[in-house]
Amino acid sequence: MSFLKYYFYYVIIYLILIGVALSNSGGPSGNYANNAPSYNNCTQCHNGNVNSGNGNVSIQGLPSNGYAPGELYSLTVNVSGTNSRGYGFQMASQVGNDNAGNFSLGTLSEDAELNGNRVQHSSRTVSGEWIIDWLAPSSDVGDITFSISGLATGGNSSTGGDNVYTSAVTLPALTPQTLDLFISEYIEGSSNNKGIEIFNPTGVSVDLSNYFVKLSRNGSGWGMYDADTEEPGFVYQLGGTLANGDVLVIATDQATFQSDIQLSYPSVCHL
Missing domain, CATH: 2.60.40.4060 (Reeler domain)
Structure with a gap:
């Protein structure tokens, strides 16, 4: 009888130890x-x-x-x-x-x-x-x-x-970049076969009337030739609307490629 009693004690203790081991092998229940x-x-x-x-x-x-x-x-x-x-x-x-x-x-x-x-x-x-x-x-x-x-x-x-x-x-939260128009390509061929491509990545159509393209020559300043004042032809104000994902191509009037706007000399495309 005493043997059976001790046997049951050992079985109970063994089962408790197994339960503890299993409970610790799984994920915690609290925080x-x-x-x-x-x-x-x-x-x-x-x-x-x-x-x-x-x-x-x-x-x-x-x-x-x-x-x-x-x-x-x-x-x-x-x-x-x-x-x-x-x-x-x-x-x-x-x-x-x-x-x-x-x-x-x-x-x-x-x-x-x-x-x-x-x-x-x-x-x-x-x-x-x-x-x-x-x-x-x-x-x-x-x-x-x-x-x-x-x-x-x-x-x-x-x-x-x-x-x-x-x-x-x-x-932190990702700081969204402020997208704006940018010059996506400068086209330069022989002589005055030149132009500028402007791309709209903003996600919406953009009113171009607030945008200017300016030329700088030899570090004299944007829109300037040699003097300290803006030179006619070295500043060009855009107009109209540019759709999202679309491009606007400005070229010299001597360019042989297709363009949206052709400018005579002097212009922002003549370098």
Whole structure:
């Protein structure tokens, strides 16, 4: 009878240990991404010291010049360092204390899962790498901070002897470039077979009446020949409308190629 009693005790203890091991091999149930407002990380459950090991945690794939609203990005999370039982992580993206953007799992996402507004490992991996997707907010919400906590299980027990690594990356919104008309081609043939092509990349039709083309000769200043005043013919005011994606070609009246405007000497096309 006593043998059976001890046997059952051993079975119960064994099952408890298995349960602990399995619970630690999966993703965490709480918020441990080193993010605001609590800044909890993996040390809430594991005994390792933060950023004291020989590894690190990093995020690849974030755009260096800022996020574009509504754009989908493929991110790679890497955890490195000495381990004997695998790696894990949890990551969040926020503006202050509020969530910003949405994580999702794509066709390349393995051993990862969503936990509310966070993304994390679903099971420990020996590679320490996870690929996940992140959809930027539909509008500019300001600087977004990606907070992440990574775990390298270096101990020989369920939570002891592990190394925890944390990191945070702040990503601004992409500053849109102000597009304007520009000279897309200068055409120069023999003699006065010359011209200028102007392109409209703005996305809308442009009223040309506010635009001028000016010629500079020998560094004398825009629209000037040799004197300190503008020279007639060295300044040409455009007119009409230029559609988006279209070009306007201005040429000398001696040019042999097709053009929209032909100018007699002196002009901004005569050099």
